[in-house]
Amino acid sequence: MNNKMPISVWILVIAMALNTTAASFLWPFNTLYIHDFLGESMTLAGVALLVNSALAIVGNYIGGTLFDRIGGKMTLMISVGLLLASSLGFLLFHATFFGYLVWLGLIGFSGGLVFPTVYAFAGLIWPEGGRRSFNAIYVAQNVGVALGTAMSGQIARLNIEWIFYANFFLSVLFVVVLLFGLRYLKNPARPVVQSQLEAAATTLSSATMKSMWYVAVGYAVLWFVYVQWQGTIAVHSKDLGVTISQYSLLWTVNGAMIVFAQPLLNRVLRQFEDDLKRQLIIGASIFLGAFLIVPFAGGFGMFMVAMVVMTIGEMFVWPAVPTIAAKLAPPGKAGQYQGLVNIAASVGRMIGPTLSGFVYDMFGITAVFGMLLLLATFALTLFVIMKDIRVAEKSS
Secondary structure (H helix, E strand, O other), X not given: OOOOOOHHHHHHHHHHHHHXXXXXXXXXXXXXXXXXXXXXXXXXXXXXXXXXXXXXHHHHHHHHHHHHHHOHHHHHHHHHHHHHHHHHHHHHOOOOHHHHHHHHHHHHHHHHHHHHHHHHHHHHHOHXXXXXXXXXHHHHHHHHHHHHHHHHHHHHHHOOOHHHHHHHHHHHHHHHHHHHHHHHOOOOOOOOOHHHHHHHHHOOOHHHHHHHHHHHHHHHHHHHXXXXXXXXXXXXXXXXXXXXXXXXXXXXXXXXXXXHOHHHHHHHHXXXXXXXXXXXXHHXXXXXXXXXXXXXXXXXXXXXXXXXXXXXXXXXHOOHHHHHHHHHOOOOOHHXXXXXHHHHHHHHHHHHHHHHHHHHHHHOHHHHHHHHHHHHHHHHHHHXXXXXXXXXXXXX
């Protein structure tokens, strides 16, 4: 068993760090830009984010399917080309709400193509690495979050328009790294005939499929809750006097914690002996704790405490989900299973800003907080009642 991470996985890790850094110049400010600079309502801001996530769902499905049918290399080339074109369009045409809506949506679609491709590649290139490849990509993404939000807050304070230039420049770097690394990326997916796919599908027990759906729905719900930090909580914190640079610092701490706390987290996770269900339950419980703190936050300090608590919960849940998808995917379906969990995340990101924006406009922030507590509790309940992942695997 080779314990050293292959160079092909390192290429994916570095590329995803750049991709997330680019995205981190935009997503903390989408709602604020639409609401404060374009003068639109919170509901319309939510609609823009809904379109972004809806097209990400389509991209996730197509990306996962293309990976299984034409291979990872070709899918990556298509994906990164569209992402670069979308970033350029967003830079040039974001000054009206319609332009913002169209190009933010196209960024969602092209980003949706990228994610299942990268995760499926990582799982199949280095299967003996287990969760390590997914953890590495997860950490890389949060290096991007830490760097992107740290820089974007300062840049936005000087001129918020510059964040669109930074996003495009980093998207170019992302494409350059992947194109340079293509020679190291070998298509791991072997052709699988239809009869083999059908045989693999019949081996999946109802318990296994039920576990997969519990994970996917719970993941979608937690993303619904999570994105409130980019929507209603962002606006609420601004109303309480939290500045843009302080708000971006919350996300810098989020990313930095995930990066620097990994050695400690890895020691903790070793105690689980691959008990992914328990990992999800603990993470969702901590998540719920964070949203018991947020309603009582009256300033920057308490928002920071809530962010730290939520980040700990995120560190348990987020990397566990693609690991579960990789474990449960039958032969020839790795791309589609990674697409499924990325679709789940996109559903949460799609519905979250729109529904919460409507609730915020109609009933105020207190109603939003009540809704978030109920949803976090629901996700925790799903993880508690689902079958143990190890049992599900054995029963399949």
